[in-house]
Amino acid sequence: MALNEKQIAFLKDHIQAERERLLNSFQVDEEKFQLQSEDRADDVDQASAEYERSQMLRFRNRDLFYAKKLLHALEKIEQGEYGMCEECGEDIRFERLKARPTAELCIACKDEAERAESNNFQAKQSKSLGKQVNLAKDLNA
């Protein structure tokens, strides 16, 4: 069953709120980092500032990826394509979208993709690859 107007409006609000929350957090991070840079003069502090900066960027990359997915979802709403599985074209259930408004696959295709991913993972497992795969999984979830 396709989404009705009310459900789409609900999800759109939700997506826009998520985006705003993310954009605000980017702003806060930036301000925080600038304050820290001004405070720190010696080398040790410099190094730990660098470290914090790189940690922050790592989280930010993840958030940016999510922000992009949110934008993509909004575009699909505009184009009337939102809520359709990108793999098989079936409707994605409202309950699923409510929990994960950036979902691009229906449950069946998602399960299929995860199974393929975990087979792939087992085939060429290594410590560093394992981390990447887990991260990719978080992002796609």
Ligand SMILES: [Zn+2]
């Ligand atoms: Zn599907």
